[in-house]
Amino acid sequence: MSRMPRAPRTPRTRSSRLARSSRLARAARATAALLMAAALGAAGIVPAQAAETYSLSGTVTLPPLVPPEAMDAIQVQVRSYDPWVDQTVSPDATGAYVVEGLPSAVYTVEFLVGTYVDPATDLKVTPNAVGEYWRGASTYHLATQVPVGQGANPGDVTGIDAELEHGRTIAGTVTLAPGADPALLAQGIEVFAEPVDAGISTTATAAVDPATGAYKLTGLKPGTYILEFDGAGEGADRTNVIREFYADALTREDATPVNVGGSNFIGVNAELAQGRTITGALAVEDGADPAALRGVQVMAFGPTGTTFGVVDPEAGTYSLSGLVPGEYTVEFSDSGYRDPGSGAWVESSLAIEYLENRRTQGTANVIDVSGGSVERDVRLELARTISGTVTLASTLDPREADTLHVHVLDPVSKLSRTGWVRPDGTYAIPGLPPGEYTVRFYGEGYWDDATGREVSRVQSEYWDDAETLASATAVDLTAGDARGIDAELAERPRIEFADVDGSAFTTEIQWLADEGISTGYPVAGGQQEFRPLGRVTRDAMAAFLYRFAGSPHVDLDEGSPFVDVPTSHPFYEEIVWLAQTGVTTGWEVPGGREFRPSRPITRDAMAAFLYRFAGSPWWETPSITKFSDIKPSTPFFHEITWLAEMEISTGWTVGRRTEFRPLENIKRDAMAAFLYRYAGLGLGAPA
Structure with missing residues (x-):
């Protein structure tokens, strides 16, 4: 199922609701303070001083043998949740830092290691140092917190120092499989380390030396990591090699973890094969605007999951690279685009389809690239649109209107799409191939601050006033768009159980x-x-x-x-x-x-x-x-x-x-x- 574009909704967890309430309260207090200050100023009265703030300072020391210019990669972050404070500063060349303007609170101090530009090579480098929390803690939950302006530290705080330790190193060599284009190394290969252990967030990326194939990942916390080898670059510029994981695994789940708990791990090598490609010309049917290709996305589903491709709307071509030998289905979808001249958003106008005009992945033709790269030209059809208006019964809370959805389904191909109802009650579901569809209207529920949860009393229904999918009236898009597919949603009947009065729940x-x-x-x-x-x-x-x-x-x-x-x-x-x-x-x-x-x-x-x-x-x-x-x-x-x-x-x-x-x-x-x-x-x- 695909969903029409809409601003994402942030899940409301306990912490996010508390943070939101705290932010609203702070905003209200700040507004009130400004209004009071304005009123006192107008009356010629000098307001009291603002709440006192404090500073927190210390020194960061790099590990031995790490060059002094690596201090440019270090940052110090202090955080408090009551009140909410999140500040980050960079130490000076000597490692000294000061965080100023802190309100009275209890803080967590973290020393972060990023990258810096090596003056010898003019390349970004990660120094071989491990980030930590104050007093050497490895996770937030183990960190020693620092009271500022209260408790044991009623004023400014000094001496919040850190002596960073050397990180672990993973190193090895990347070579190309027989038959691969030797130029692939020069085009760029990257190695990425992802932690497996809970509580470790340290990651590392290294470029492979194009001349020797050598790489070195540094600054890793002791622990276990998954190593990924892939082509550098994005989109059409990505190096066409088959991504793999150590050792010789095509998926993360099959990877062999590398442990650097006790020492460095040297000799972690990989041999990368050249990727297969699926390419072709991409056009639109007669009468469609060729500019619609700007909104087209292409994806291949195959042995290792989903591979995203590249569309060149000006040249009218598409390409998928880095493919493992095997069978694939290829999907083309139009998500709309922003007009480069006016900046206006242009809704999708081309139907979702698979190679050779198939409607769904289940019915799509399979492309086998085991024998080598494949070319397939594609001509996309104009899409149909279902549109209408959704209204609510007068007995329903108006807040329900912001939660309404419309879901359309082709019962034969199982193609489905879901869209939001706009604030004015209208909706449109574009991008549909010709066919017959059922349409369902429903509400997801609105957030009720009074009860602290999602609430909905909307009774869902199918078009035209049908209660079930089996009884729904089909909407025919064979000849063109369907307008006026409207619905008036009633309030769901309230059920009161006869045997729960007085129950604890x-x-x-x-x-x-x-x-x-x-x-x-x-x-x-x-x-x-x-x-x-x-x-x-x-x-x-x-x-x-x-x-x-x-x-x-x-x-x-x-x-x-x-x-x-x-x-x-x-x-x-x-x-x-x-x-x-x-x-x-x-x-x-x-x-x-x-x-x-x-x-x-x-x-x-x-x-x-x-x-x-x-x-x-x-x-x-x-x-x-x-x-x-x-x-x-x-x-x-x-x-x-x-x-x-x-x-x-x-x-x-x-x-x-x-x-x-x-x-x-x-x-x-x-x-x-x-x-x-x-x-x-x-x-x-x-x-």
Whole structure:
């Protein structure tokens, strides 16, 4: 699924909301201070002095044998979160530095190592020194903080010094495989080191000497690294070699890590092969503006993932290079462009397509470059547009209007696109090939500061006033654009469960109903029951998470990923989506994998589901936790401690202990509480 361009929405985590509130509060105080100063000045009254500020200073010492000009690569950064302060200064030639104008706060001081220009070669160089936090700490969490203007340091602070240590070195030689063009070395090869160990952010890049093939990565913290060898340059200027990882791996996942914990690592060599290419002429159909090629992007999907190509709109050509021998599908899409003369944005006008006018990757022709480079000319078709107006029922909060989406789908080719509804209620979904489409209108929910979470009461629907995909009226784009595909969205009916009044999680359960995540069980008298103490099965959990994510489109072409989930299962689509997004992996059994849909879900498995649902965010696993029944050897310890840190789970207090009870089956009311708290973090859902 592709999405129309829009300014990105920043996820609202606890820290970002607090930071936002703090910034707003500071802005309000600053505005009030300016107004007061103006008023006092008009009255002839001299205002009081501004709050006192302080300085923090020290000296940075380079490691032995590192040239003194390397001091140009050093920076000192001081940060505080209450109040928010982030300042960076450069030491002088002697290593002395001063950070001035600091308000009273507690600061973290970091010494950063960048690059400098070597006067002998006039090239950028990374000195062989390792950055650190004050007193030699390697991570932010281990850093010793410095009070300034308070506590032990009521005034200016001096003596915040750092003696940087020598970094580790990885070195070796890059050669070209037999048959490769010798000129490739002269065109430029780069080596990049990426840390594997948590808490290490040090990276390094080195250019390969074109004459000898030698390279040297310096300034690395002791630890484990993944080494990547690739062509230098970008776009059409990129050196056409096949990217690889040490040792002889084509993907990062298959790479052999290099450890420089105890000493340097010399002799890390690589032999790079010349890349295959797919090239050709690129034109537009008669009647289309050739300038539209400025907005065209080309991508190849093959053995090692996605490769981005280059389009030359003036020459009318495209090229994909650095390709591994194998089979590829090639996609052309028009994302629009900015007119070089007026600067105005020009919407896309060409249809997304694959080589030889195929509509989707699944139906695309395969290009095999195993035997050598391939040429294929392409003529892009004019795209169709679906447009209209979306209005809201008068009973809905006006803030819902900023969250409305329109999703179009070709049920045959499975081509789909999603766009935002504009502030005036209009929308347009361009870039569609001729065909028939279903159109769905829905809201994502607005941020409610009063409740601290996303809120939505919009009832989604299909065109024309259809409740389901099966009953939707198709929009025909065979002859041209379709205008007037309008919708008036109603408020979702409110469900009130008859059996939750007085429950400890009444608010959370009602939120679940208001969000359309749970409709409960119908009972006599036209009422609904939630059954808060009922167990949650794995298939029901799939349904809850799927609805929480907004019931996104699911590609069902490849069939069931689990041998025990037939297509007739009531939650088949939801379980397939859960597998496609990586939230569940199931169990490996002879003949395939099992999901075990009717099995109750335990609290530790729920922690794993929510952690993956959040995108498996980086989290430094602690050595201890507040839960007395959880230890590092406990399955899903990483996910459970993350759940606790995010305050999604608080556990049970038993005397002086707190228990998580990982193997206990989760009940429906606790599941409602977990999702309610998760929603309050603004972490979102997997794509």
